[in-house]
Amino acid sequence: xxxxxxxxxxxxxxxxxxxxxxxxxxxxxxxxxxxxxxxxxxxxxxxxxxxxxxxxxxxxxxxxxxxxxxxxxxxxxxxxxxxxxxxxxxxxxxxxxxxxxxxxxxxxxxxxxxxxxxxxxxxxxxxxxxxxxxxxxxxxxxxxxxxxxxxxxxxxxxxxxxxxxxxxxxxxxxxxxxxxxxxxxxxxxxxxxxxxxxxxxxxxxxxxxxxxxxxxxxxxxxxxxxxxxxxxxxxxxxxxxxxxxxxxxxxxxxxxxxxxxxxxxxxxxxxxxxxxx
Amino acid sequence: xxxxxxxxxxxxxxxxxxxxxxxxxxxxxxxxxxxxxxxxxxxxxxxxxxxxxxxxxxxxxxxxxxxxxxxxxxxxxxxxxxxxxxxxxxxxxxxxxxxxxxxxxxxxxxxxxxxxxxxxxxxxxxxxxxxxxxxxxxxxxxxxxxxxxxxxxxxxxxxxxxxxxxxxxxxxxxxxxxxxxxxxxxxxxxxxxxxxxxxxxxxxxxxxxxxxxxxxxxxxxxxxxxxxxxxxxxxxxxxxxxxxxxxxxxxxxxxxxxxxxxxxxxxxxx
Amino acid sequence: xxxxxxxxxxxxxxxxxxxxxxxxxxxxxxxxxxxxxxxxxxxxxxxxxxxxxxxxxxxxxxxxxxxxxxxxxxxxxxxxxxxxxxxxxxxxxxxxxxxxxxxxxxxxxxxxxxxxxxxxxxxxxxxxxxxxxxxxxxxxxxxxxxxxxxxxxxxxxxxxxxxxxxxxxxxxxxxxxxxxxxxxxxxxxxxxxxxxxxxxxxxxxxxxxxxxxxxxxxxxxxxxxxxxxxxxxxxxxxxxxxxxxxxxxxxxxxxxxxxxxxxxxxxxxxxxxxxxxxxxxxxxxxxxxxxxxxxxxxxxxxxx
Numbered sequence: 001x002x003x004x005x006x007x008x009x010x011x012x013x014x015x016x017x018x019x020x021x022x023x024x025x026x027x028x029x030x031x032x033x034x035x036x037x038x039x040x041x042x043x044x045x046x047x048x049x050x051x052x053x054x055x056x057x058x059x060x061x062x063x064x065x066x067x068x069x070x071x072x073x074x075x076x077x078x079x080x081x082x083x084x085x086x087x088x089x090x091x092x093x094x095x096x097x098x099x100x101x102x103x104x105x106x107x108x109x110x111x112x113x114x115x116x117x118x119x120x121x122x123x124x125x126x127x128x129x130x131x132x133x134x135x136x137x138x139x140x141x142x143x144x145x146x147x148x149x150x151x152x153x154x155x156x157x158x159x160x161x162x163x164x165x166x167x168x169x170x171x172x173x174x175x176x177x178x179x180x181x182x183x184x185x186x187x188x189x190x191x192x193x194x195x196x197x198x199x200x201x202x203x204x205x206x207x208x209x210x211x212x213x214x215x216x217x218x219x220x221x222x223x224x225x226x227x228x229x230x231x232x233x234x235x236x237x238x239x240x241x242x243x244x245x246x247x248x249x250x251x252x253x254x255x256x257x258x259x260x261x262x263x264x265x266x267x268x269x270x271x272x273x274x275x276x277x
Numbered sequence: 278x279x280x281x282x283x284x285x286x287x288x289x290x291x292x293x294x295x296x297x298x299x300x301x302x303x304x305x306x307x308x309x310x311x312x313x314x315x316x317x318x319x320x321x322x323x324x325x326x327x328x329x330x331x332x333x334x335x336x337x338x339x340x341x342x343x344x345x346x347x348x349x350x351x352x353x354x355x356x357x358x359x360x361x362x363x364x365x366x367x368x369x370x371x372x373x374x375x376x377x378x379x380x381x382x383x384x385x386x387x388x389x390x391x392x393x394x395x396x397x398x399x400x401x402x403x404x405x406x407x408x409x410x411x412x413x414x415x416x417x418x419x420x421x422x423x424x425x426x427x428x429x430x431x432x433x434x435x436x437x438x439x440x441x442x443x444x445x446x447x448x449x450x451x452x453x454x455x456x457x458x459x460x461x462x463x464x465x466x467x468x469x470x471x472x473x474x475x476x477x478x479x480x481x482x483x484x485x486x487x488x489x490x491x492x493x494x495x496x497x498x499x500x501x502x503x504x505x506x507x508x509x510x511x512x513x514x515x516x517x518x519x520x521x522x523x524x525x526x527x528x529x530x531x532x533x534x535x536x537x538x539x540x541x542x543x544x545x546x547x
Numbered sequence: 548x549x550x551x552x553x554x555x556x557x558x559x560x561x562x563x564x565x566x567x568x569x570x571x572x573x574x575x576x577x578x579x580x581x582x583x584x585x586x587x588x589x590x591x592x593x594x595x596x597x598x599x600x601x602x603x604x605x606x607x608x609x610x611x612x613x614x615x616x617x618x619x620x621x622x623x624x625x626x627x628x629x630x631x632x633x634x635x636x637x638x639x640x641x642x643x644x645x646x647x648x649x650x651x652x653x654x655x656x657x658x659x660x661x662x663x664x665x666x667x668x669x670x671x672x673x674x675x676x677x678x679x680x681x682x683x684x685x686x687x688x689x690x691x692x693x694x695x696x697x698x699x700x701x702x703x704x705x706x707x708x709x710x711x712x713x714x715x716x717x718x719x720x721x722x723x724x725x726x727x728x729x730x731x732x733x734x735x736x737x738x739x740x741x742x743x744x745x746x747x748x749x750x751x752x753x754x755x756x757x758x759x760x761x762x763x764x765x766x767x768x769x770x771x772x773x774x775x776x777x778x779x780x781x782x783x784x785x786x787x788x789x790x791x792x793x794x795x796x797x798x799x800x801x802x803x804x805x806x807x808x809x810x811x812x813x814x815x816x817x818x819x820x821x822x823x824x825x826x827x828x829x830x831x832x833x834x835x836x837x838x839x840x841x842x843x844x845x846x847x848x849x850x851x
Contacts, residue, residue: 163390167449170348171404172377174370185394335724336695438807439583468582468808469747473791473801480800495725502794502801521797539729541750543777543792 009261015254032060082141087148095156118143155187189266196259287325296356331500334510381450387442440471578756649686696727764819771842
């Protein structure tokens with residue numbers, strides 16, 4: 001059991017760490033200017049000064065991937081941040097008053113947003129406010145709110161039936177104090193897991209939007225747009241699709257594994273078994 | 278309902294009159310409302326100042342519902358509950374401060390009644406913080422009173438045994454210097470070898486602070502050791518009440534007799 | 548019939564049960580008493596081959612000459628539910644919520660080769676035997692439609708389905724109300740072919756068993772005929788446990804055992820009870836053997 005828990009956590013952590021590292025390093029150093037168009041290096045094969053080769057404009061692929069990691073993380077952080085900041089309070093509120101009309105309203109609106117495809121929302125927002133990274137992030141974030149609200153509500157309802165909540169009420173604690181002091185710390189682990197899974201989904205969504213041309217705009221490098229630009233050369237130069245594709249797959253896998261590993265690691269029940277075992 | 282002479286003579290502190298509580302099960306059909314469950318069917322109970330009052334019943338008897346109502350953690354469907362002469366039913370939380378100060382609860386399972394993510398210090402101080410009172414050195418004082426070292430304050434509940442956790446819960450209950458202690462099956466989740474420690478501790482604290490004790494249990498034998506008065510509950514009603522020794526020796530209601538006969542004992546073997 | 552010899556249970560380096568030996572004769576009802584962490588449930592689970600992952604049993608346990616410990620899972624499957632079966636504490640989680648009760652009783656028989664039609668018939672008989680009223684109707688019910696006591700009777704019917712040689716009950720009435728418990732205990736005592744009854748409740752064991760084993764810290768510290776052990780306990784732990792179980796009149800202090808049960812792996816060496824024992828001396832640092840004929844105990848300073 002112990003081995004398996006750590007495998008997911010360590011592998012996920014390592015993959016996510018790699019993406020974060022690439023993004024951080026790209027601020028101070030990249031092998032080449034990722035946006036520098038150099039006709040001389042057009043479709044250059046890997047090797048020499050270009051470890052992973054260059055694209056049809058002669059831009060260095062590795063540099064683009066590194067700066068693309070930045071975009072990916074940026075989108076993920078903002079989208080998940082929006083979702084967590086809006087979804088958690090709504091879910092906690094709904095979970096603390098399961099029979100009240102507020103809860104009913106929150107959850108029905110939630111269902112409505114949930115039923116609406118995130119990509120469609122992003123495309124619509126893009127059409128109205130102009131496509132771009134910010135629009136994509138907001139759209140992905142708003143579309144992820146219901147997932148957070150649901151998870152937070154379910155976890156809150158579990159916490160609300162425990163005796164320590166009853167004890168806090170008997171001690172005279174008000175609702176906000178109970179929410180902040182007891183509910184949030186106890187649903188924290190569930191939210192962290194949800195955040196890492198949502199992060200993976202946000203990465204995919206951003207890639208898909210950029211691929212469709214509704215996400216990150218040129219010249220800012222993005223993994224999704226790298227894929228799109230490689231489309232026409234898929235058969236002649238498949239590596240141009242391979243590298244961003246691999247980056248997306250590994251990042252998504254990393255965040256999913258991290259979520260899984262955290263779920264087991266943070267579960268107090270499992271931890272207790274380990275402590276007593 | 279048979280009542281008996283010789284009840285304690287302190288003035289009434291908790292008075293419940295004709296209390297009913299109806300729950301509605303979640304609806305299973307679109308056209309009909311959920312089924313109604315009558316958890317309490319007109320219960321009247323008086324707890325006098327300084328008394329040790331037991332409430333005995335099995336699961337579904339309504340004893341837990343009654344307890345929640347007495348502590349204003351739930352609202353009755355009908356009837357009245359007075360605490361120290363003041364009606365508490367229907368009062369909003371902000372006007373219950375007097376009750377939250379004077380009445381404290383110890384729950385059955387000290388595993389679930391202590392927030393696993395809080396340090397013992399914060400758990401014990403919680404009633405004081407909620408009432409806006411200074412904490413100061415009170416936590417160490419309380420821990421000492423329940424027989425725990427002051428160093429326990431910096432640790433988390435899961436680092437303690439069941440008996441020690443129940444001591445922490447008792448320390449929390451004593452924090453605002455209440456006049457009434459409500460104990461909900463405080464020893465039924467504990468090992469036999471520590472049960473005596475907790476019951477002795479409760480008895481000492483009740484004596485020392487002149488507390489009124491409401492002690493809920495499924496075990497009439499434990500209630501007999503702790504309390505003077507007992508109310509036996511079955512099917513949402515109090516079927517018998519009186520001095521515990523009388524009820525024990527001469528049960529008047531058939532249910533009480535069944536209950537007494539069913540309790541396995543070691544008597545006769547020893 | 549059942550012969551357990553130096554059964555030990557380990558979780559990694561931690562010894563949870565240490566060299567437990569005992570026997571059960573046909574028709575005999577043996578109680579295994581212990582508090583949480585005593586190793587009583589692990590002892591029972593190792594006889595069923597149901598130890599959790601990472602926990603291993605050593606030593607021997609033979610039922611009618613068949614080995615129960617250290618044999619491959621495939622062989623155990625034949626024995627489990629047929630030669631030896633078990634009733635657990637929580638009847639709600641032990642039953643499949645999506646399957647009718649009758650089908651669950653039938654299943655344990657067809658698994659062991661009884662023809663389906665015959666098994667269905669017998670399932671209703673069995674539900675009647677555990678005194679469920681209108682057994683044919685109960686067979687068609689789902690677990691959630693039954694009360695806790697009824698569900699535990701269904702568990703008993705499942706356990707008895709293949710006429711096992713030995714029935715193991717692990718706290719079968721702890722989750723039940725006292726009035727329901729009494730009937731359940733009477734039923735178990737009546738129908739068990741041979742019984743290993745695990746509980747923390749001395750009074751419950753007294754109403755069911757004729758012989759007891761007292762466990763503490765993974766060891767059997769005392770064993771013998773129930774009346775004798777309870778009337779004249781020799782081990783200081785048994786003495787303390789019996790004293791703590793006695794509820795003296797109001798206003799008097801209850802007898803207690805100092806401290807609390809240590810977590811697994813934190814019991815002292817030598818006599819496992821010595822850190823809580825009022826009679827402990829340096830002699831207790833070496834391990835006392837379980838000695839005595841019939842009424843045996845492992846204590847350097849026995850009572851009486």
